[in-house]
Amino acid sequence: MAKKKIEDILPHRVLTDKEDLFCYGFDASSTEGIPSAVVKPINTQEVAEVAAFANEYETPIVPRGAGTGMTGGAVPMEDVIVLSLEGMNRILEIDTQNMVAVVEPGVINGHLQEKLEEKGLFYPPDPASLKFCTLGGNVAENAGGPRAIKYGVTKDYVLGLETVLPDGRVIMTGGKTYKGVVGYDLTRLLVGSEGTLGIITKMFLKILPMPEEVVTLLCTYDSLDAAARTVSAITTSPIIPRTLEIMDRESIIAVEKYKNFGLPQDAEALLLIEVDGSHASVSIDAEKIASICTSNKGNVSIADDTYAKQRLWDARRAISPALYKISPTKINEDIVVPRSRVADILKTLRDIAERSNLTIANFGHAGDGNIHVNVMTDKNNPEKHKKAVSAIKEIFEATLKLGGTISGEHGVGITKKQYIDMELSDTNIELMKAIKRVFDPKGILNPGKIFP
Numbered sequence: 001m002a003k004k005k006i007e008d009i010l011p012h013r014v015l016t017d018k019e020d021l022f023c024y025g026f027d028a029s030s031t032e033g034i035p036s037a038v039v040k041p042i043n044t045q046e047v048a049e050v051a052a053f054a055n056e057y058e059t060p061i062v063p064r065g066a067g068t069g070m071t072g073g074a075v076p077m078e079d080v081i082v083l084s085l086e087g088m089n090r091i092l093e094i095d096t097q098n099m100v101a102v103v104e105p106g107v108i109n110g111h112l113q114e115k116l117e118e119k120g121l122f123y124p125p126d127p128a129s130l131k132f133c134t135l136g137g138n139v140a141e142n143a144g145g146p147r148a149i150k151y152g153v154t155k156d157y158v159l160g161l162e163t164v165l166p167d168g169r170v171i172m173t174g175g176k177t178y179k180g181v182v183g184y185d186l187t188r189l190l191v192g193s194e195g196t197l198g199i200i201t202k203m204f205l206k207i208l209p210m211p212e213e214v215v216t217l218l219c220t221y222d223s224l225d226a227a228a229r230t231v232s233a234i235t236t237s238p239i240i241p242r243t244l245e246i247m248d249r250e251s252i253i254a255v256e257k258y259k260n261f262g263l264p265q266d267a268e269a270l271l272l273i274e275v276d277g278s279h280a281s282v283s284i285d286a287e288k289i290a291s292i293c294t295s296n297k298g299n300v301s302i303a304d305d306t307y308a309k310q311r312l313w314d315a316r317r318a319i320s321p322a323l324y325k326i327s328p329t330k331i332n333e334d335i336v337v338p339r340s341r342v343a344d345i346l347k348t349l350r351d352i353a354e355r356s357n358l359t360i361a362n363f364g365h366a367g368d369g370n371i372h373v374n375v376m377t378d379k380n381n382p383e384k385h386k387k388a389v390s391a392i393k394e395i396f397e398a399t400l401k402l403g404g405t406i407s408g409e410h411g412v413g414i415t416k417k418q419y420i421d422m423e424l425s426d427t428n429i430e431l432m433k434a435i436k437r438v439f440d441p442k443g444i445l446n447p448g449k450i451f452p
C-alpha cells in the first residue's frame, strides 16, 4: 500500500504551496528552513490525528505558535511538517470563581490580557512580544517578561495542560486546582519543553485580580554602573517593584533612531520601573523607589497619564525590532546572573565589547538579573562575525562564572544547543535525553532542537 500523505488525513488543513511554506520557515532567530507541508488543525482531535500519522510514517513534526521565538525552536529542519496551532485560538472559559482561564494554545497573549482587563483581572506573564506571540509558545518556552520580578514567569501560572503525545495519545496533567501532588509534576516538565515532548492543546492558567493602581517611573543615569547599583539597592529594599527594566545607551539610541519616543539620547542608561498595589500603598512605594534612584545619582520622572506610560512601554518593546533594523544578523543572547551580580556582568559586557571592538547593546529585566545581550554583527562580514561568535563564548563563560545561566527565557532551540554543555553536566544531559526518548521514542517531535 502506498504511503499516505498528510493531505490524505486532513485535506482542508494542509498548505503545500511554496509561498505558504516559506512563511512557516523562520522565527525571530536568524535561522530558517522550508517545511515539506504546513498543517493547521483546529481542535485536539485533529492534532492527535496529525501526531498519529507522523508516528506511523515516522515523519517529523514541528509545533508552531506565532514564530516569534528567539532560538529557532519553531524552525523546521529538512522534510518536516510544521504543525501550526494558530487556528486553535479560542478563550474557552474565564472562570472567576476559581480564578482560572482555560485557553487554546493559539490565543495571543495580549488578547487574553485585554479580555481579562475588561473584567478587572490580570494574567501577569507579559513577554515584550505579547501583542503577537501565542500562549502555547509562551508555555513551551516558559516565557517571562518585565513583570516577572514581582509575579514570576509562565510556569508559575500553568495549573494544567492537555497535551497530545507524539504517538497521538492525549493526556491531561493538572487542571483547575491550585495544588496537586499526585505523582511526578508532568505539567512543570512540559512547560519549557520547547515542543519536543508533546503538543499542548489546552491550558489552564491562573489569573489574578488587577492591582488598583500602577505608577510608572523613568530614571535616567549618566553612568551604567549607577543604574546597575540602583537595581541592587531596589532588589534588597523591602519594596518589590512590578518591573525593573534597564536600557543601556546603545539600546536608547537604537530605539530613538527607529521611532521618536522622546527618550533622553544623552543618557548612559535608564531604568523603567513600575510599582503596583492599592491606591494607598502605591504612592508611598513610588516615593521610596524614587528616593533610592536619586540617592544613586538617577534623575527620576513619573509618567503622569496612560499615554505617557504607554509611550515608555512602546519604546521598551521596540528595542528588539530597532536593533534588528540596524543589524539584521545580530546575535541576541538572554543571560541571567544572580541579581547581586548585575553591575559585574554589565561591566564585563562593556569590557568584552571594547576588547573585541564590537557594539554590544544590553537591555532587559535587570530586576531578575536577566540581560538581553545583543552583539551587533554582520554575517556577511566573516571577520567581524567570527569575533562576535567568540565574544558570545566569552559572555557565557563570564555569566556561568558569576553563578548565572545562559538562557533565562528564550530557550535553547537550535541557536544555543552547541553551548548547553557549558552549563549542564553530562549526567544532566543524559537524563534529559532519556526523558525525551520516553515521550518520543521515534524522535519525530521537533527533532534537532535543544541537544547538540
Ligand SMILES: Cc1cc2nc3c(=O)[nH]c(=O)nc-3n(C[C@H](O)[C@H](O)[C@H](O)COP(=O)(O)OP(=O)(O)OC[C@H]3O[C@@H](n4cnc5c(N)ncnc54)[C@H](O)[C@@H]3O)c2cc1C
Pocket (backbone or CB within 6 Å): 027, 028, 062, 063, 064, 065, 066, 067, 068, 069, 070, 072, 073, 074, 085, 105, 126, 127, 128, 129, 132, 133, 134, 135, 136, 137, 138, 139, 140, 141, 142, 143, 144, 145, 146, 194, 195, 196, 198, 199, 200, 201, 317, 320, 321, 409, 410, 446
Ligand atoms: C520583539 C520580541 C520580544 C520578545 N520578548 C520576549 C520577552 O520579553 N520574554 C520572553 O520570554 N520571550 C520574548 N520573546 C520571544 C518569544 O516571543 C517567546 O519565546 C514566545 O513565547 C514564543 O511564542 P510563539 O507563539 O511565537 O512561539 P513559536 O516561536 O512559534 O514557538 C516557540 C517554541 O514553542 C514550541 N511551541 C509553540 N506552540 C506549541 C504548542 N502548542 N505545543 C508545544 N510546543 C509549542 C515550538 O515548537 C517552539 O519550540 C520576544 C520575541 C520578540 C520577537
